[in-house]
Amino acid sequence: MNSYEVSLAVEALINNLIVGNLRGWAKKRTEAIWKNEIFNCAKIEDLFYYNFKNEFDWQISMQ
Numbered sequence: 112m113n114s115y116e117v118s119l120a121v122e123a124l125i126n127n128l129i130v131g132n133l134r135g136w137a138k139k140r141t142e143a144i145w146k147n148e149i150f151n152c153a154k155i156e157d158l159f160y161y162n163f164k165n166e167f168d169w170q171i172s173m174q
Contacts, residue, residue, distance in 0.1 A: 149155055
């Protein structure tokens with residue numbers, strides 16, 4: 112029969128996900144916070160509502 116040897120890398124069990132990429136992690140965290148703020152903003156809802164009714168001009172607002 113076949114015999115298998117199992118080895119375990121102890122370093123792989125450490126749950127420190129931020130090592131080496133602190134700036135990237137902080138950027139993703141900030142993006143998540145701002146997306147949450149934008150999605151929960153009543154003014155954004157009004158903006159999309161006015162756009163749906165064709166009362167809002169995106170071209171003028173983006174200038």
